[in-house]
Amino acid sequence: MVLSAQGSTSYAAALELSMRLAAGLRRSSLGRIGCLVTDQATLISLLAAASATGCETCTYPPGLPEAGVDELAAALHHTVVVTDRNVELTVARPLPVADLSTPGGSGAGSWSGAGSWSGSGDDAAAAPLLVLTTGTTGRPKAARHDWSRLVAAARRHATQPGERWLLGYNLNQFGGLQVMLHALVSGASLVVPRSNQPRDALDAMLRHGVTHASATPTFWRFIVALLDGGAVEGLQLRQITLGGEAAPGRLLDDLRRLFPDVRISHVYASTEFGSSVSVGDGRQGLPLGALEPSANGEVQLRIVDGQLEARSSVGMFGYYGDPDIGTGEWRPTGDLVEVQGDRIHFVGRATDTINVGGVKVHPLPIEEAVSAVDGVQLARVYGRPNAIAGQIVAVDVVAAPAYDPDALEDAIRWACRSFPPAAQPRRVRFVDAVGLREHKIARGEIASGEIGRP
Amino acid sequence: MPDAERVVFRTLRSMLRRRGGEATAVTVDSDLYGELALDSLEVAELSAVLEDDLGRDPYTEGITPRTVGEVIEFYDR
Secondary structure (H helix, E strand, C coil), X not given: CEEECCEEECHHXXXXXXXXXXXXXXXXXXXXXXXXXXXXXXXXXXHHHHHHHCCEEEXXXXXXXXXXXXHHHHHCCCCEEEXXXXXXXXXXXXXXXXXXXXXXXXXXXXXXXXXXXXXXXXXXXXXXXXXXXXXXXXXXXXXXXXXHHHHHHHHHCCCCCCCEEEECCCCCCHHHHHHHHHHHHHCCEEEXXXXXXXXXXXXXXXXXXXXXXXXXXXXXHHHHHHHCCCCCCCCCCCEEEECCCCCCHHHHHHHHHHCCCCEEEEEEEECCCEEEEEECCCCCCEEHHHHCCCCCCCEEEEEECCEEEEEECCCCCEECCCCCCCCCCCXXXXXXXXXXXXXXXXXXXXXXXXXXXXXEECHHHHHHHHHCCCCEEEEEEEEEEECCCEEEEEEEEEECCCCCHHHHHHHXXXXXXXXXXXXXXXXXXXXXXXXXXXXXXXCCCCCCXXXXXX | CCHHHHHHHHHHHHHHHHHCCCCCCCCCCCECCCXXXXXXXXXXXXXXXXXXXXXXXXXXXXXXXXXXXXXXXXXXX
16 A cells, blocks of 8 residues: 555554554544644545544645644644654644554544545545645645545546556655545555655655556656666556646656656646646646546636636635635636637746736746756746846746756756847846755755855 | 955946956946946846945945946945
């Protein structure tokens, strides 16, 4: 069931641990918990236990420093954080998983929801959960969801047992929960890499014969870089999914070239509205047909003032602390788009727009143009404060080894020459890493560690 | 600040080179907006590069130098 660097955990063992944890949750009368658990197999059992007992969970990023845990616990009013780490907290009480799972004298009764995730068809227990949004800027928010709706949505796309799914996201992310539920309702195995670094993920894919892998475009770009010129024969991939960010056309082409026989699709999904469109034609953007009312049963899309809006029957109920959003209510997605021919193209996030002397500039098309330049491994476009224009377009670039920075900067500027003057990068910095948050490019921060320039 | 002159010349020369067309000579007397014909976005770029490479720049401090020499003089203060 769960294959990781720590060994393998069977469905039976996970269920057994789940039942003990559910008994512990009942015994402790815990109604809401934060989950700070590094061992993914344990975390899955904890989430299953909580969903069966009606205890609301919020999974914290597993490596979050103590100060960050306290900050989250304060924001979400958590008084108990169940953890397998040795942490000292001031806001919440850390409760070791081992204590929760130790059978007590009473309360260890039957688990009504036992087996309900096995895909047999009976209803999963209804229970609330909070899912942190990663957001590409700013502080994370928590979206209120319900396990029963998420499980029901995963069931509709259940596939076959025997598949091996890579857990390419952390379980604090909506994408990670979707992969987990998808694997569980299908009776598939989940492969957990040693870390979520692409190199470790690639290692896990080879070692455990992963057949299905779902991750962000940024993650796949690293995988392409790792595989280019190397062997892909050892991989047994049958399905590659990209989600969480817009998938650039060049990356889709690179993946197609490396994996000619693998199904490659990109999905448009979010923590807020769930999964809407899955695009499998190898082209970037969404087909215009995605706007038709019947196109995606659970999630409808429309464009208002250049921004995609979604109306979802599988989305969140609202953010933590906010009132419920109305059923059937259209909500802005924050994704700015342009329709070109029969295609909807992503041009950026509403919050990422760069204001250059009053001209609104979207970073994504620039980022794609820069990323397509030979010698550029990764690029991040952002607005740099400027005394003359308010902001100017700046780009941080991770160069491939052995590229001359001056020549590469010329090539980058040449690649952007057809953009309007306000959208042309005015500052190119070579850095050893761009800010990434959960394998998405973080635009709100300035990366440090400039190299290649005096 | 011994670096300033070098940075100012290097920045202006690479901006003019990337602009293409006929090579324009840059001297301390060159008029930034006259003979070098910098537009506002090029001035914005000059301001950003100087700030990044030299720690401060005249435009951010509200000064608008007219010539290359005046930019360099700003760093002598």
